[in-house]
Amino acid sequence: xxxxxxxxxxxxxxxxxxxxxxxxxxxxxxxxxxxxxxxxxxxxxxxxxxxxxxxxxxxxxxxxxxxxxxxxxxxxxxxxxxxxxxxxxxxxxxxxxxxxxxxxxxxxxxxxxxxxxxxxxxxxxxxxxxxxxxxxxxxxxxxxxxxxxxxxxxxxxxxxxxxxxxxxxxxxxxxxxxxxxxxxxxxxxxxxxxxxxxxxxxxxxxxxxxxxxxxxxxxxxxxxxxxxxxxxxxxxxxxxxxxxxxxxxxxxxxxxxxxxxxxxxxxxxxxxxxxxxxxxxxxxxxxxxxxxxxxxxxxxxxxxxxxxxxxxxxxxxxxxxxxxxxxxxxxxxxxxxxxxxxxxxxxxxxxxxxxxxxxxxxxxxxxxxxxxxxxxxxxxxxxxxxxxxxxxxxxxxxxxxxxxxxxxxxxxxxxxxxxxxxxxxxxxxxxxxxxxxxxxxxxxxxxxxxxxxxxxxxxxxxxxxxxxxxxxxxxxxxxxxxxxxxxxxxxxxxxxxxxxxxxxxxxxxxxxxxxxxxxxxxxxxxxxxxxxxxxxxxxxxxxxxxxxxxxxxxxxxxxxxxxxxxxxxxxxxxxxxxxxxxxxxxxxxxxxxxxxxxxxxxxxxxxxxxxxxxxxxxxxxxxxxxxxxxxxxxxxxxxxxxxxxxxxxxxxxxxxxxxxxxxxxxxxxxxxxxxxxxxxxxxxxxxxxxxxxxxxxxxxxxxxxxxxxxxxxxxxxxxxxxxxxxxxxxxxxxxxxxxxxxxxxxxxxxxxxxxxxxxxxxxxxxxxxx
Numbered sequence: 157x158x159x160x161x162x163x164x165x166x167x168x169x170x171x172x173x174x175x176x177x178x179x180x181x182x183x184x185x186x187x188x189x190x191x192x193x194x195x196x197x198x199x200x201x202x203x204x205x206x207x208x209x210x211x212x213x214x215x216x217x218x219x220x221x222x223x224x225x226x227x228x229x230x231x232x233x234x235x236x237x238x239x240x241x242x243x244x245x246x247x248x249x250x251x252x253x254x255x256x257x258x259x260x261x262x263x264x265x266x267x268x269x270x271x272x273x274x275x276x277x278x279x280x281x282x283x284x285x286x287x288x289x290x291x292x293x294x295x296x297x298x299x300x301x302x303x304x305x306x307x308x309x310x311x312x313x314x315x316x317x318x319x320x321x322x323x324x325x326x327x328x329x330x331x332x333x334x335x336x337x338x339x340x341x342x343x344x345x346x347x348x349x350x351x352x353x354x355x356x357x358x359x360x361x362x363x364x365x366x367x368x369x370x371x372x373x374x375x376x377x378x379x380x381x382x383x384x385x386x387x388x389x390x391x392x393x394x395x396x397x398x399x400x401x402x403x404x405x406x407x408x409x410x411x412x413x414x415x416x417x418x419x420x421x422x423x424x425x426x427x428x429x430x431x432x433x434x435x436x437x438x439x440x441x442x443x444x445x446x447x448x449x450x451x452x453x454x455x456x457x458x459x460x461x462x463x464x465x466x467x468x469x470x471x472x473x474x475x476x477x478x479x480x481x482x483x484x485x486x487x488x489x490x491x492x493x494x495x496x497x498x499x500x501x502x503x504x505x506x507x508x509x510x511x512x513x514x515x516x517x518x519x520x521x522x523x524x525x526x527x528x529x530x531x532x533x534x535x536x537x538x539x540x541x542x543x544x545x546x547x548x549x550x551x552x553x554x555x556x557x558x559x560x561x562x563x564x565x566x567x568x569x570x571x572x573x574x575x576x577x578x579x580x581x582x583x584x585x586x587x588x589x590x591x592x593x594x595x596x597x598x599x600x601x602x603x604x605x606x607x608x609x610x611x612x613x614x615x616x617x618x619x620x621x622x623x624x625x626x627x628x629x630x631x632x633x634x635x636x637x638x639x640x641x642x643x644x645x646x647x648x649x650x651x652x653x654x655x656x657x658x659x660x661x662x663x664x665x666x667x668x669x670x671x672x673x674x675x676x677x678x679x680x681x682x683x684x685x686x687x688x689x690x691x692x693x694x695x696x697x698x699x700x701x702x703x704x705x706x707x708x709x710x711x712x713x714x715x716x717x718x719x720x721x722x723x724x725x726x727x728x729x730x731x732x733x734x735x736x737x738x739x740x741x742x743x744x745x746x747x748x749x750x751x752x753x754x755x756x757x758x759x760x761x762x763x764x765x766x767x768x769x770x771x772x773x774x775x776x777x778x779x780x781x782x783x784x785x786x787x788x789x790x791x792x793x794x795x796x797x798x799x800x801x802x803x804x805x806x807x808x809x810x811x812x813x814x815x816x817x818x819x820x821x822x823x824x825x826x827x828x829x830x831x832x833x834x835x836x837x838x839x840x841x842x843x844x845x846x847x848x849x850x851x852x853x854x855x856x857x858x859x860x861x862x863x864x865x866x867x868x869x870x871x872x873x874x875x876x877x878x879x880x881x882x883x884x885x886x887x888x889x890x891x892x893x894x895x896x897x898x899x900x901x902x903x904x905x906x907x908x909x910x911x912x913x914x915x916x917x918x919x920x921x922x923x924x925x926x
């Protein structure tokens with residue numbers, strides 16, 4: 157039996173070798189391709205005319221048993237006669253393993269055959285690039301552009317998205333300076349054609365300056381050099397498999413995140429952009445005297461406000477908690493004499509997820525000793541101004557598939573540039589109070605790009621109209637205006653479609669009122685406001701304000717009622733949420749112009765405490781007190797003034813906080829506050845105002861002890877770094893600016909986490925499955 161197998165192998169090998177031509181027989185499969193062991197199967201190709209590949213980057217042929225296919229793959233006889241590869245001697249019998257045969261020049265081990273992938277020339281530094289100089293470049297190979305048997309062009313993608321064009325030519329120059337066509341260059345020419353596209357390679361060649369094409373324009377005078385690389389040698393470092401299909405419109409699932417990062421240039425640009433902004437922020441803070449300090453990731457469970465992730469230990473009943481933020485550690489740093497602290501901190505919160513929220517996220521965390529809230533706001537605004545000056549000088553807002561993407565000014569832009577739009581060199585940030593933004597915009601993180609404010613109109617509305625939109629007794633009625641770019645009938649069709657689809661959206665409403673929708677139409681009685689009655693319609697048409705236009709034909713008017721009570725820390729009203737949603741939908745439909753500006757706003761004077769909503773507060777959230785309310789920001793926030801300190805005893809819900817949020821285009825990108833630095837006041841707030849149980853207060857004993865040791869006054873800020881990058885990149889989800897994000901279920905689909913653990917693993921941590 158072994159002798160018969162050996163004879164059959166020799167016969168099959170002789171047929172295969174006759175079709176190799178000039179290709180060296182260093183690696184050659186001659187058995188059933190479908191049964192190749194998995195480490196090799198990925199390198200096989202059904203059509204050798206497309207690419208004959210081997211793990212070491214040299215050519216490899218597959219030998220089909222079908223005579224017709226073998227004849228099609230066999231080079232012309234003339235080529236065989238020009239260069240005949242020696243046959244294997246009988247003594248070089250191949251090894252037999254798993255019904256597949258691998259012929260080699262020598263009986264090296266399987267690991268040895270991969271050695272070449274780890275032995276490759278070092279890349280030449282880019283500063284050494286000079287015309288006429290031989291360099292080695294690493295990168296990913298593009299698809300070869302074959303211009304005949306002796307001329308091939310191919311792009312080589314490098315880091316930062318830069319591209320060098322490889323040129324391989326076998327044409328002899330008939331001059332005194334003609335170059336010799338060595339065997340190595342001929343072999344490199346063949347390899348360039350056979351190595352699969354997208355494979356990582358090391359390429360050595362001579363640099364030549366390539367003239368720029370017309371479309372390779374830029375807004376910057378400091379243009380990069382465009383190079384051609386005249387091929388001398390090429391080495392494949394890991395061939396790209398042919399079972400992964402790459403196309404221009406490919407959509408990669410979360411399970412293929414590595415491929416999305418590889419082939420989605422927008423995602424790669426966002427990750428590089430994120431790194432650039434982090435560096436700029438770090439540089440700006442260091443120049444202001446800040447010290448970067450890392451705080452622990454394994455913390456303890458404390459009732460700060462959000463629900464935590466617990467980390468079990470092998471000590472029965474003991475756990476760590478992943479930090480919601482470094483809040484307590486940075487206050488302890490202030491007590492420890494570190495006056496200006498910052499870090500890019502990883503934070504963890506077990507919250508319901510949405511587009512701008514992840515269970516783990518990054519925030520720029522900073523704290524300042526002997527500082528008020530205003531001083532921190534000034535510092536943060538200075539840092540953000542530095543970021544935008546950097547953007548203005550180095551990036552251009554560029555329309556890519558409807559997204560205003562920041563493109564480095566050294567790259568080619570062409571028709572993608574959004575007119576003459578540039579990032580602002582100077583950042584202006586107005587300041588408004590919480591009560592003001594809730595009244596005028598219906599939300600504590602307003603989008604200032606929406607043209608008109610909300611106005612209160614209940615003073616002149618008829619009782620019949622109020623009863624039609626709400627069952628509330630004596631409510632406040634607000635109105636929002638939209639001046640759309642359509643006719644009255646077109647705008648009516650838009651708003652009807654929007655309201656019909658409203659139940660399918662994630663918007664939640666209190667149920668206190670149904671919005672009244674009106675479209676101003678001069679062809680209808682009272683211009684479409686007949687439900688108002690003559691007197692109220694006239695007053696409505698005459699309403700004016702700094703951010704309210706006199707009603708005209710085609711305007712859409714939304715009217716909604718709310719309870720006549722002060723704002724107590726709630727984030728938005730029903731009309732505020734509806735106003736933002738209608739604006740976004742109108743922009744998407746082209747009925748409002750897309751505003752590419754960045755409109756920042758400071759919101760201050762938040763309520764110090766917010767009433768608990770029994771329907772919305774989950775176990776583990778809030779401070780766990782019996783007062784019926786929780787800290788709006790966190791329980792370490794200081795009251796705003798002496799008056800607000802006095803209200804802690806008499807009316808805590810009326811007290812204002814020295815708390816400030818930074819908002820951009822309707823997104824809260826950061827928030828901070830002045831802290832309570834007197835331990836007696838801090839304990840009073842926890843024990844008597846919030847009415848936390850003794851065990852809750854005891855969990856903060858370490859912080860109270862730090863404050864007792866002469867902790868100075870201090871204030872700080874936390875900027876949601878993921879949200880900031882998402883806003884700057886004009887993407888709706890922070891998942892688009894994170895390398896490995898979680899989905900809406902908190903799952904990482906690439907690594908498939910979280911995972912179940914065994915009973916044995918649980919027993920190690922004194923746990924058991926329910």
